[in-house]
Amino acid sequence: MTSQASNLFPHADAYRAHLLLERRLATNTADGYLSDLRVCWAALGGRENSAPESLLTRENLNALFADFAALGLTPATLARYLAALRGYAEFLGDSLRQPGVEDNPLQGVRLPKAQRYKPRALSAKEMRDLYASVEARVATGEKGARRDAVLLELLYGLGLRVSEAITLPLDALHFEDDVALIQGKGNKQRLVPLGAKVQATLRDWIFEERGSIAKPSIATLLVSARGGSLSRMSAWNRVRKICLDAGLDAETAETISPHTFRHTFATHLIEAGADLRAVQELLGHADISTTQIYTHLDQDYLREVHQSFHPRNK
Numbered sequence: 392m393t394s395q396a397s398n399l400f401p402h403a404d405a406y407r408a409h410l411l412l413e414r415r416l417a418t419n420t421a422d423g424y425l426s427d428l429r430v431c432w433a434a435l436g437g438r439e440n441s442a443p444e445s446l447l448t449r450e451n452l453n454a455l456f457a458d459f460a461a462l463g464l465t466p467a468t469l470a471r472y473l474a475a476l477r478g479y480a481e482f483l484g485d486s487l488r489q490p491g492v493e494d495n496p497l498q499g500v501r502l503p504k505a506q507r508y509k510p511r512a513l514s515a516k517e518m519r520d521l522y523a524s525v526e527a528r529v530a531t532g533e534k535g536a537r538r539d540a541v542l543l544e545l546l547y548g549l550g551l552r553v554s555e556a557i558t559l560p561l562d563a564l565h566f567e568d569d570v571a572l573i574q575g576k577g578n579k580q581r582l583v584p585l586g587a588k589v590q591a592t593l594r595d596w597i598f599e600e601r602g603s604i605a606k607p608s609i610a611t612l613l614v615s616a617r618g619g620s621l622s623r624m625s626a627w628n629r630v631r632k633i634c635l636d637a638g639l640d641a642e643t644a645e646t647i648s649p650h651t652f653r654h655t656f657a658t659h660l661i662e663a664g665a666d667l668r669a670v671q672e673l674l675g676h677a678d679i680s681t682t683q684i685y686t687h688l689d690q691d692y693l694r695e696v697h698q699s700f701h702p703r704n705k
Contacts, residue, residue, distance in 0.1 A: 400432040427475035436622030461650035512658035524637035548589045550656035553649035575675035
């Protein structure tokens with residue numbers, strides 16, 4: 392039987408044979424490990440010829456699981472993915488003696504506790520600080536700063552999912568109508584308004600930098616430094632850099648994922664008085680209950696509003 396994992400990550404067929412012959416796993420169990428591994432490898436931005444030692448690092452793996460948690464994956468799913476990666480890393484180290492692979496790159500990877508994941512929303516001041524930092528980097532001509540500014544606008548300015556942001560094609564931007572056509576989950580489309588500041592940032596990137604680095608075959612707005620597609624993991628790493636450059640400590644920056652900005656987008660709209668149905672449309676949620684999960688207001692904020700504005704508290 393030909394492995395479904397072939398041509399997707401290094402030594403896939405050899406690893407499948409190892410699971411079946413040396414570990415004596417059932418075929419379905421082995422293929423389950425390989426399926427989970429394919430998901431993780433793709434999320435890391437890996438290909439069949441990618442060097443394992445460059446991807447299987449504690450920093451990348453912590454980033455990967457933080458991103459998975461932000462997407463709402465259950466602790467059980469995260470634990471399964473961790474087991475798949477651990478087995479693969481041990482195989483590379485013990486069986487193939489890959490140079491550069493850490494003895495145990497999975498050691499120290501933190502998984503969410505067995506409870507519902509609740510991303511925190513950044514404050515308005517934190518967002519202003521992030522924007523100010525990115526704009527200062529753009530002003531100095533720092534390489535990659537314009538890309539970071541666009542990524543920030545797509546995630547927070549438009550409230551896009553990270554998958555929507557990195558796959559957004561240039562022709563989805565309709566500057567003449569001040570809207571972007573977003574292809575969401577289930578191939579559902581929605582229109583998201585493009586404000587003046589967002590448009591200015593996008594135009595600056597398109598006309599000042601993107602054209603000089605993008606490969607002809609790449610149609611997405613965001614491209615990597617080498618002109619190819621920007622991976623999900625690259626987007627996560629860019630977010631972390633944005634936070635670190637703005638002065639956030641490393642521990643705090645590591646808790647912030649691309650989804651944090653989408654959650655912040657929705658939370659700030661709700662706090663400012665936006666109608667929940669309108670926010671639902673902007674986020675592209677089919678069910679309003681999903682929007683309520685994303686945009687719930689924590690008790691501290693509600694208590695502050697009540698104390699500040701209710702007549703009985705005067």
